[in-house]
Amino acid sequence: MRVTQSMLSNNMLRNISNSYERMGKYQEQLSTGKKIQKPSDDPVVAMKGMNYRTELNNIEQYKRNMNEVHNWMDNSDASLDKATKALQRLRELAVQGSNGTYEEEQRKNIASEVKQIKEHLADVANTKVNDKYIFNGTSTSEPPVELDDNGEVLSTSTNGNPVKIEVSKGVELPTNINPENVFSEKLFKDIDNFVDRLEGTGDGDYDASISDLDVHIKNVVNERADLGARMNRVELIEDRLSTQEIITTANLSDNEDAEMEKVITNLKTQESVHRAALGVGARIIQPSLMDFLR
Amino acid sequence: MSSTFNGLEVAKRALFTQQSALQTTGHNISNANTPGYSRQRVNFEQTAPFPPSSRNRPEIPGQVGSGVQAGSVQRVREEFLDVQFRGENSKQGYFDSLTNAINKMEEIMNEPTEQGLSKTMDRFSNALQDLSDNPQDAGARSVVRQRGASVAETFNYISNSLSTIQKDLKNETNVTVKDINSTLTQIKNLNKQIGEIEPNGYLPNDLYDERDRLIDDLSNMVNVDVSYTSNGGKAMAQGQVSIQLADETGKPMSPQVSLLDGENMNKVGVTYNETMGQTLVDEIQVGGQSFSFDEFESQGKLKGLVRSMGYMGDKPQVEAFSVSTSFSKVDDITASDLDAGSTITIKGTSTVDDGDPPYEQGETATITIEDGMSLQDLTDAINNETENTGVVAEIVPATGEPGADVTPKRLVLKTEHVGKEASLSVSGTAAKSLGIQGETDGSNEAKGIYADMLQNLDDMAFAFTEEFNRAHREGYNLKNLEDNENPKTPNFFTLGQGSYEGIGAANSMSISKEIQQSTDNIAAAQEAEGEGRAYIGNGDNARDLANVRNVSLEELGKKTSVSSFYESIIGDMGVQSQEFRRLEDNSSTLKQSVEERRQSVSGVSLDEEMSNMIKFQHAYNAAARNMTTVDEMLDKIINGMGRVGR
Numbered sequence: 035m036r037v038t039q040s041m042l043s044n045n046m047l048r049n050i051s052n053s054y055e056r057m058g059k060y061q062e063q064l065s066t067g068k069k070i071q072k073p074s075d076d077p078v079v080a081m082k083g084m085n086y087r088t089e090l091n092n093i094e095q096y097k098r099n100m101n102e103v104h105n106w107m108d109n110s111d112a113s114l115d116k117a118t119k120a121l122q123r124l125r126e127l128a129v130q131g132s133n134g135t136y137e138e139e140q141r142k143n144i145a146s147e148v149k150q151i152k153e154h155l156a157d158v159a160n161t162k163v164n165d166k167y168i169f170n171g172t173s174t175s176e177p178p179v180e181l182d183d184n185g186e187v188l189s190t191s192t193n194g195n196p197v198k199i200e201v202s203k204g205v206e207l208p209t210n211i212n213p214e215n216v217f218s219e220k221l222f223k224d225i226d227n228f229v230d231r232l233e234g235t236g237d238g239d240y241d242a243s244i245s246d247l248d249v250h251i252k253n254v255v256n257e258r259a260d261l262g263a264r265m266n267r268v269e270l271i272e273d274r275l276s277t278q279e280i281i282t283t284a285n286l287s288d289n290e291d292a293e294m295e296k297v298i299t300n301l302k303t304q305e306s307v308h309r310a311a312l313g314v315g316a317r318i319i320q321p322s323l324m325d326f327l328r
Numbered sequence: 329m330s331s332t333f334n335g336l337e338v339a340k341r342a343l344f345t346q347q348s349a350l351q352t353t354g355h356n357i358s359n360a361n362t363p364g365y366s367r368q369r370v371n372f373e374q375t376a377p378f379p380p381s382s383r384n385r386p387e388i389p390g391q392v393g394s395g396v397q398a399g400s401v402q403r404v405r406e407e408f409l410d411v412q413f414r415g416e417n418s419k420q421g422y423f424d425s426l427t428n429a430i431n432k433m434e435e436i437m438n439e440p441t442e443q444g445l446s447k448t449m450d451r452f453s454n455a456l457q458d459l460s461d462n463p464q465d466a467g468a469r470s471v472v473r474q475r476g477a478s479v480a481e482t483f484n485y486i487s488n489s490l491s492t493i494q495k496d497l498k499n500e501t502n503v504t505v506k507d508i509n510s511t512l513t514q515i516k517n518l519n520k521q522i523g524e525i526e527p528n529g530y531l532p533n534d535l536y537d538e539r540d541r542l543i544d545d546l547s548n549m550v551n552v553d554v555s556y557t558s559n560g561g562k563a564m565a566q567g568q569v570s571i572q573l574a575d576e577t578g579k580p581m582s583p584q585v586s587l588l589d590g591e592n593m594n595k596v597g598v599t600y601n602e603t604m605g606q607t608l609v610d611e612i613q614v615g616g617q618s619f620s621f622d623e624f625e626s627q628g629k630l631k632g633l634v635r636s637m638g639y640m641g642d643k644p645q646v647e648a649f650s651v652s653t654s655f656s657k658v659d660d661i662t663a664s665d666l667d668a669g670s671t672i673t674i675k676g677t678s679t680v681d682d683g684d685p686p687y688e689q690g691e692t693a694t695i696t697i698e699d700g701m702s703l704q705d706l707t708d709a710i711n712n713e714t715e716n717t718g719v720v721a722e723i724v725p726a727t728g729e730p731g732a733d734v735t736p737k738r739l740v741l742k743t744e745h746v747g748k749e750a751s752l753s754v755s756g757t758a759a760k761s762l763g764i765q766g767e768t769d770g771s772n773e774a775k776g777i778y779a780d781m782l783q784n785l786d787d788m789a790f791a792f793t794e795e796f797n798r799a800h801r802e803g804y805n806l807k808n809l810e811d812n813e814n815p816k817t818p819n820f821f822t823l824g825q826g827s828y829e830g831i832g833a834a835n836s837m838s839i840s841k842e843i844q845q846s847t848d849n850i851a852a853a854q855e856a857e858g859e860g861r862a863y864i865g866n867g868d869n870a871r872d873l874a875n876v877r878n879v880s881l882e883e884l885g886k887k888t889s890v891s892s893f894y895e896s897i898i899g900d901m902g903v904q905s906q907e908f909r910r911l912e913d914n915s916s917t918l919k920q921s922v923e924e925r926r927q928s929v930s931g932v933s934l935d936e937e938m939s940n941m942i943k944f945q946h947a948y949n950a951a952a953r954n955m956t957t958v959d960e961m962l963d964k965i966i967n968g969m970g971r972v973g974r
Contacts, residue, residue, distance in 0.1 A: 038933040040361065041924060048920065072434040073902025074909060081899040083440040088891065091450040095457045102461040166464055166865065172856060174464055174865030195856045197865050199461055206871070290440075323935040327942075 039322060046315040053308045060301040063292040070290060079290055086286040092203070093279045099199050100272055106197065106209035107265050110168055113161045114258045117216065120151050120158070121254060124225065125247045127151075131232055132240030145232035149185055152225045156181050159191075159217035169213040171195040178213050179222075187222040190214075201271050207264060211257050221250050330378050330392055332965075335958035341395035342951035345372060348398045349944045356932050364541030366403040366930035368533055373399035402564060403533045409926045410540060414547035414554075415578045416919040418628040421548040423912035425632030429497060429777055430905040436489045439898045446894060448482045449877055451475050456874035459852050460867030469847035472870075473839065480821060480837040483789045487782060487834035491606070494778045497637035498607055501598055504549055504630050508596045511546045512571070515539055516593050519568045523591075526561035536566055543571070550596075550628040552587065553580045573614065575625035585614050585626075596630075601640060601748060603771035605786075605832040606779055609639040610748070621775070638779025640772040644747025648676065648770040650754055651724075651828050652739040653763040658703045668699040670757035674710065676743035677750040677770075678718030687745040690718025697758050703737060710741070718744050719752065724828075739764075740828060748772045763825070777904070782834070784897045789837050790830030791883040792890045793821045796876045803851030803869030804862035817851045818842035820873075830883075 062071055073080035127144050130136070136144075159169050159179040170178035171193030178191030196208030224246040230236035231243060331337075349370045359365040377391035438444045455475040459468040518539045525532045546552060553574040558567040571588040572580045587594055594615030601610040611618040612634065621639040624631060655661055662668045675692045693713045697706070703723055710721035722740045741764060743750040750770030759765045774783060797819040805817050820843055824836025842849045852870040853862035877890040884893045 036928045036931075036933065038927060038931040039935075040931055041927045044927075045924075072431075072905075073437075073439060073898055074430070074434060074905030075902075077899050077902030077906060080440055080902050081895050084446050084895050084898065087440060088446065088450055091447075091454065095454045098454075099457060099461055164462070164465075166462075170865075172853075172863035172865035174863070193856075193863060195863060195866065198868065198871075200457065200871055323938045327938060 039319070042318050043315075046311070046318065049311055050308070050315065053304065053311055057301065057304050057308065060297055060304060063297045064294070064301065067292055067294075068290050069292045083286065083290045086282055086289060090279070090282045090286060093275055093282060096200065096202050096275055097272075097279070099201055100268070100275070103199050103201060103207060103209050103268055105163060106168060106199075107261060107268065109161065109163045110209075110211050111258065111261055111265070113158050113168070114211070114216065114254055114261070117155060117158050118251065118254050118258070120155050121247060121251045124148060124151055124228070125244060125251065128228060128240055128243045128247055131228075132244065138234060141232045141234070145229050148225065148229050148232065152222065152229075153181065153185055155217070155221070155225075156187070159213065168210060169217055171210065171213060172197055179217055187219070187226075190217055190219045190222065201268070202275060205271065207268065207271075209264075211261055215257050216254050224250070330388075332962070334378075334392075334394070335961070336955065338393075338395035339951050339955035339958060341375060341397055342954065343948060345370075345396045345398050346944045346948040346951060348401075350941065350948065352401060353937050353941050353944065357934065357937050360932040360934060360937075364537050364544070365932070366405040366533075366537055366540075367932045368401055368403055370401050371399040372396050400531060400562065400564065401533060402531060403536060404930055405540075406926065406929045409922060409929065410544075411554075411578070413919065413922040413926060414544065414552065416915050416922055417544060417547045418549075418551035418574075418626070419915035420912065420919050421629035422627040422632040423908055423915055425500075425629050426636055426777070426908045427905070427912045429493070429633075429636030430901065430908055432493050433490065433777065433781060433901060434905060436486060436493070437898060437901065445479075445482050445486060446891075448475075448479050449891070449894075452479045453874040453877065456870045459850070460870035460874065463852040463867040463870065464864055466847065469850050469852075472850055473843055473847050476820060476843070477839050480839060483785065483834045483837045487785055487789075490778055490782050490785070491835070494606065494637050494782070497633055497778065498600065501609070501630070501633045501637065504633060505596055505598055508546065508549050508630065511542050511549075512588055512593050512595075515542050515546070515569065515571070516588055516591055518542070519588075520591055522566070523559050523568055526559040526565040526567065529561055531562060531564055539569060543569070546571070548628060549630050550587075550626045551575070551578065552626070553578065557590065573624075573626040576627055581625050585617060585619075587614065598630075598634070601769065601771070603640075603748070603769055604646060604774060604783075605835060606638060606774060606782060608771075608774055608776070608779060609634045609637065634776070636777050638774055638776030638782075640748055641775045643773045644745075644750075644770070645773040646771045646831070647742040647744070647746045648750040648752035648768045649740060649742035649828055650752060650764040650766070650768050651826055652741075653825065654738050655703055658737050660700055661703050661706060662697060662699055662701055666697050666701075666758055666761050668697055668701075670761065671696050672710075672754065672756040672758040672762065674717055674719050674741060674752070674754050674759075676718035676741075676752045677745040678716065678743070679745045685749070687747075687749055688718075689751075690744075691716045693717045693719075694756065695758075703739060707739065720744060743770060746770060781897070781901070784893075785834040786830050786832065787884065788834070788890060788893055788897075790823070790833035791881045791893075792877065793823060793833065793837060794883070795879060795881055795890075796820055796873065799869070799872050799876055800851050802854070803872075804853040804855065805851040806848035806864070809853065809862050809864060818849055820850070 063069060070076050070079050070083075127148055131141060131144055156179045160177045161168055166174040167177055168174075170176055170191045172195040173191070173193045174197070178193075180188040182188055191213035194212045194214050197210045198206040199209050200206050224243065227236055228240075228243040228246075231238055231240060349372070352368050352370045356367050373396070375394045375397050378394050379385045379388065379391065439446060441447065452472075452475040455468070455471045459465070459472050462468045518535055522532050522535050522539070525535070543552065543554060551574045553572045555570045555572075556567045557570065559565065568590045569588070570586065570590065573585040573587060575581050585594075587596070597613040599610045599613065599618075600607050609621065611620060612624045612630070613619070620642060621631075621634055622642070624634075657663045671694050673692060673694045676690045677687050678690045680686060680688050693710075695706070695709050695713050701709075707721045707723055710717075710719065720742055722742070723737050724740050725737055739762065741752060741754060743752050748769065748771055751767060752769075753767045754762075754764050774780075800820040801817050803817060808815060808817060819840045822838055822840040823833050824838075827833055827836050850870075853864065853866040854868040854872075855862050856866065880887045880889050884890070888896075
């Protein structure tokens with residue numbers, strides 16, 4: 035085959051340009067840390083990457099939702115704890131009141147404490163978190179218990195709708211408790227009856243008050259137990275989300291992150307090849323017969 | 329007997345011939361880097377020996393040589409390699425334009441990244457999830473509105489960017505067509521010059537080179553088959569070139585399509601059609617013949633560009649249509665938008681089953697708006713006015729307005745005939761107030777890289793908008809928590825005024841004006857069971873909205889959600905781009921290797937020219953010495969003879 039100078043120089047130019055292209059690719063991989071820069075570099079990796087990203091994004095969102103779940107549950111639990119303490123104090127007072135040696139004056143004192151506790155219970159029922167009433171089902175903008183100026187209860191919550199928050203794909207947890215089980219109309223009525231008995235306008239049947247209060251205490255405890263069980267479940271789901279996050283992140287990284295040591299090695303190899311190509315080119319192109327003719 | 333001065337003549341011929349060889353060597357060296365140049369060679373021939381055989385030949389020994397002459401100056405070139413080169417060159421041109429086009433598309437789609445459409449939709453879902461956690465929170469509502477707007481804007485941006493590139497490709501197509509025609513014109517002129525020179529027995533090598541170079545350029549744009557017809561003159565003369573379009577295999581297309589035949593050339597042209605919000609290639613024309621994309625089998629840059637920007641296929645797809653403005657008072661349109669007594673004049677294209685062509689223009693019909701007419705009355709009037717208008721009227725719910733099952737509604741006029749021949753013209757005073765004045769055309773299916781992507785985005789935006797709005801309307805917003813009768817929940821997104829059945833959806837998508845007015849219109853809540861009302865603390869609907877992108881939708885094919893549809897179009901684009909790049913690499917490598925072989929045959933080697941130069945120089949010097957020898961002989965004869973006895 036006949037070979038001419040221009041063939042050699044064209045070949046050399048083409049090879050050097052290819053070599054630059056390869057170096058450019060490795061450089062881009064190094065500077066972005068990604069195996070691929072656009073879908074056509076590896077369509078499968080690109081599609082998987084989109085999928086993993088969406089999945090990771092969902093997991094992060096569920097973790098954010100978790101914070102909101104905790105917000106509801108922890109505050110509900112704390113408030114129910116307060117309510118339990120208040121009801122227990124009421125029961126103590128009921129036991130005291132049933133003591134036959136008490137004077138009318140002393141009973142009046144007890145009655146005023148009971149009234150205070152009743153208002154305290156109403157306050158607990160009207161607990162607000164982030165500007166939301168947590169004991170009024172889905173009607174979070176209205177107070178569940180309304181009192182008039184004399185501390186008479188006008189209305190209690192009848193909204194038993196669950197406030198649900200999604201914590202993983204398709205799992206929606208109710209985060210609130212049913213106000214009708216705890217701060218029911220009957221609770222305040224029973225307390226009113228108790229006050230009447232203490233003030234001497236009632237039937238004086240303190241045992242009825244004690245057993246009424248026992249029922250309410252049991253209700254609150256049951257509701258708290260239910261909430262506790264749900265909180266345990268939340269912890270399990272949180273664990274699972276954390277694991278999922280780690281796995282998905284690892285998958286995302288495995289799928290599309292460049293292996294630095296590999297890329298650096300490739301780049302180094304390519305650099306030496308490039309130098310060799312340039313060196314050889316310089317030698318080939320220069321001499322021709324002209325250089326040897328006098 | 330040969331002449332006394334024979335020796336001088338022989339030496340002179342040698343001098344002249346070696347000199348012309350030296351000149352040609354110089355020409356080769358000068359053109360060592362000229363594109364398209366093939367090296368030239370002087371073919372030495374011996375001149376007729378003496379004596380010729382004849383009756384009165386002198387009786388002398390043998391035939392004596394009479395020297396040398398330059399027979400012809402010839403290019404060293406291998407025609408067969410040209411054919412191979414041109415075939416690969418046209419493939420390379422085809423795949424190169426496809427690769428460039430789809431690379432730009434990949435840059436615009438910008439996936440997988442933290443800024444693409446996919447991520448924007450992720451963020452929108454996140455905002456809706458946050459709203460479902462805090463349905464009361466005005467801040468969460470504002471974020472939903474902003475992120476919703478940025479989903480719509482991202483759709484708009486991608487669609488617009490793709491359209492811009494599509495327009496650039498159209499310009500490039502036009503430039504390529506101009507290029508083809510100007511190259512053909514230059515080849516035609518060379519044909520003429522060559523035709524004038526050849527009969528005189530010369531070989532216009534440099535014109536041949538120029539012509540071959542131009543045909544090489546042409547072959548990058550369209551695949552050609554080249555043949556020659558003789559003009560007379562030398563046997564080595566190439567003659568005039570005829571150029572025909574060739575298919576992928578390099579054979580002439582059948583029936584044959586001639587670009588150039590001697591000095592008659594057929595111009596190439598491309599016609600466009602504006603339809604479905606896109607400009608598409610309708611036909612490619614050569615001389616008086618028209619070809620659709622599929623019929624135009626000649627690969628090359630031109631076909632690559634047409635495939636990139638998009639073209640009309642053979643299958644009719646869309647009728648010519650026009651969409652009116654929205655009517656809020658459907659029962660009495662004269663109360664709101666239209667004046668009684670105003671008219672609307674329409675004319676369309678109708679189908680005739682056994683006709684040839686299978687469609688015909690309908691008759692012109694004029695409808696007068698009467699006082700108290702309802703939209704349904706107007707529709708009936710148009711449909712009944714005359715059977716032969718070729719136009720069908722329909723009422724469609726306007727998107728981006730409250731409730732699909734209630735007002736406002738829009739009137740759609742469309743032709744009975746579907747396809748690119750369909751046309752619809754609407755005029756009249758009522759047409760003006762209806763907002764549907766003018767002429768529109770139907771369309772065949774759009775194909776091609778950019779056309780497909782734009783259509784896919786439209787389909788996706790349309791399906792997402794429709795489903796999202798449907799889910800949104802089912803919910804309760806802050807203004808109708810108590811009851812859902814008054815007012816109804818509005819749509820969240822809206823599509824542009826002229827958008828119909830998804831055409832132009834991606835380009836015109838935006839959030840509806842109700843949502844724009846107040847974030848209170850965002851419906852986060854669902855009805856509490858059995859109560860006929862919703863409560864503010866319920867965020868179920870926002871959660872459903874967050875999951876809309878993962879719901880399987882009929883419009884996008886069986887069991888395909890918006891998310892997976894988008895993933896698949898990006899995946900397809902990647903695979904296609906990879907494929908084009910591979911084919912472009914292959915054809916480019918093959919082209920290079922043919923070019924290498926061509927260079928090996930025709931390229932100028934300086935070393936070779938130098939050694940030739942020395943060879944001819946020595947021969948020249950020797951011929952000069954020969955002449956001196958003969959000179960001395962003659963000197964002896966003329967000045968030294970006959971001096972005996974002096």
